[in-house]
Amino acid sequence: MNSSVENFPRIIMRYLNSFDDFPNDFQNNYHTHLLCQRGHFNFSFNGTKMNCKNGEFLFWFAGSKLSDFKFSKDFNSSVLLVEKQFLNDNVPDQNLSIDAILHSRKYPVKHLNGKDDKDRILTNFQFLYSKYQDKEHRFYEEVLKLQMRLFILEMWHTFTNEYERKKRSVQSGTLYEKFMHLVQLHCLKERKVEFYANQLLISPKYLNFICKKNSDITASEWIQRFTKERVIFLLENKSLNISEIADEMDFSSRSFFTRYVKKILGVTPSEYRNRLG
Template sequence: MATFDKIDTTDIRQLTNSEFVDYADNDVVIIDDLRNFSKLQTIKLDFLLIIVVTSGRVAMKAGKVDSTASCNDIIICQPNTILNECLFSIDFTAKAVCLSAKVARKMLHISDVLDLSFYLKNKPIIHVDKPTMSTFEKYHTLLSEQLLKEDSKYKKQIVGYLVSSFLFCLLSIIEQTNPERTTMHISRSSVLFKQFVELLNSLEVKPRRVDYYSSRLCITTKYLSNICKENSGKTAYEWIVESAVEDINRLLSHSDMSIKEISNYLEFPNLSFFGRFVRAHLGCSPTEYRRRRDIKVEASQRGNQDKENTR
């Protein structure tokens, strides 16, 4: 058995280079045949991994929980999960959907999904009946079809809603088959982590100081960062920054506000500081980010127009 503190973290970008991946981008990976998954022995995931077992059996240790899955089982490994001691039967086949930690954490901003996250730490395998399994396989097929199509104006939205629908189907199944999850014991650190995420998500403008959130929760900044790391693999500051970057991306991409107005609205001390923050986390200046967005939109529109003209 591997020593946990010496295991390398595998993020979704590393997974995209695997030969058994059928589609991959920075946020979504689709795998139609997971028989070669044994090559991923002993890794720490930095993405959400959903495995749909279609035949055979697999035994593994997900985190510190020994799990065995067979046909019509769905395995859900959350970001920061360590996979270890994986054993596969000869007839094992499965499909998989992987979501980047960023996309997965967006889903975790929903209260019910936070409850699900704590539940899945101890019970990462869900058994479903054949009709439900057929439904999940259809989602997988739809996702594969959409992701393999050429880029279009609405491709990202289509994929996003398909993924959301797929995950809410999982929520529905767990709610029906495991009603006891709502009464299970949740540790104090997990409760505080949930409260932190809900507080962060509730704010229109997110203060970028950890002490703002720790004081609202009546705990120390060090304790808040520790419980965030324990429950999600990310520090409190990393959560805050990621949420702020999402807001910046949204405002730069989908609002008519000037860059100075966005900087003031998000309470940056000055425009220069805002520019450095955006460059550090989005890879370019706010002006360049908008310019690239406009070029991409124009290219997509020209492509759609060309398709219309050839019909």
Template sequence: MEQKEPMELGLQLLKDINIVRHNEFRFINAEFGFVTSFSKMETTIFKIGQPYRLQEGRIAIITNGRARVLINLIEYIFRPNYISLIAPGSIIQIIETSQDFDAHMMAIEHNFLPVSGKEEFFAHFLQRKKNLLLPLTTTEQVQIENFITVMWDVLQEPVFRKEVIQHLLAGLLYNIEYIAKNKGQSESSPLTHQNDIFQRFISLVNTYSKTERNVSFYADKLCLTPRYLNTVIRQASQQTVMDWINQSIILEAKVLLKHSNRLVYQISDELNFPNPSFFSKFFKRMTGMTPQEYQKN
């Protein structure tokens, strides 16, 4: 049987007109996607509690309601008048939403941006895969909504005005950059040493947990002793280093179990378990069900 890669929420998949009931609330092509109302298009893709891997970077402007969302193991609360930037390759899991939750959303293929130095420009996307969630003032809300309105109007033209959208998008991201910097300068307490270590540790776990499960590996990467790393992570998160590593492995396992046709023993091999029995016992201990039960649930 030909193996399918784990499903990624990418623009190629989202172009399928059958995954939503109301296509008039979205524009999708191979480079750029824009959803003007997440709730009104009534997608069949998202399911509460199901993890997905995002192929492209995302911008979400929350307009109504609330949502609890895990992004690379970290929980975020999406609420009105917040804007979120999510790194490419992130694993996202919606834990719960209010019935009235809604948002504008964009998906951006990396090369779509019409600027040089994309690595610096997408600092919030690419540096340590750090995600961003910002509250907006009333003035900032109006500015962002003005960008959204103009972009959506341009997208209604019969011919895709690529260069116009590219430069409006660049302007929007530069504006978000200014907002983030201003809020960072006004914060009374900068990022603590403890939280800085925690953020760097989580980024390493998201990158290496499929192959590296030893505390010493992560301590070496951070130039710390294993004992000190465990102490800092427990103080910052009330969880141990191994707790976070195990959660990351389970998240990868869930994506593979739901979005590929790999057999359990193949997933066990991919996640570097010594044998399928060990993987199944680990999965059941962490989730309360076997891998097969999770696939069928």
């Protein structure tokens, strides 16, 4: 068992009414799952002001930059905290839900689809916490790890549903919104402006004009930004070797992938992984 698990409880579940109810330094040590059951609260997430209200679910990755918490007087929530290394060690195949996970890094507040979603989340909170407490079980570690994986898959189910709903709302938007939607869908394998221009039935030059007008960033820069996110995400998943990632991204060889990563990250894939430790 590594030192981070020894120093911190692996699973914490509690009711929360204010910031003081969070454990000390929870932002760095725990992935946070919170279901708002009454009231609302405001916070700043990576510099962006956000709000979470009754009936919404919130997920913060460990290490998120959080500040400016303000809770309504009637605020009440159920929160489940999972020690970051324990969760990371038990993640299923992340390729199952890569887009929804990356979406969650930017949009932590999830709009639930009625009572069934709320009941599912609370049930999975309780299942995981109960397995953590049942330390007399003969196969305690094995059962707890299996429950952790089931919990993650259930959370991905919630994340993906919310991500798909947002995608559908964007599909009828402007050309710029449609482009941003297409990039998120296809940038893992498609990294040329021409592909997206063809999908939108416009010229690459006009697509760049639209992007510059709306964001002051070219289409190729947006493609590279989204691709960079996915490269980092895949490299941090050590269950995949570098050749497998190159194949996943449709590079014809590992050497072409290495040159591409060096271009966008400034280091080779192996060097990046060595920095992770």
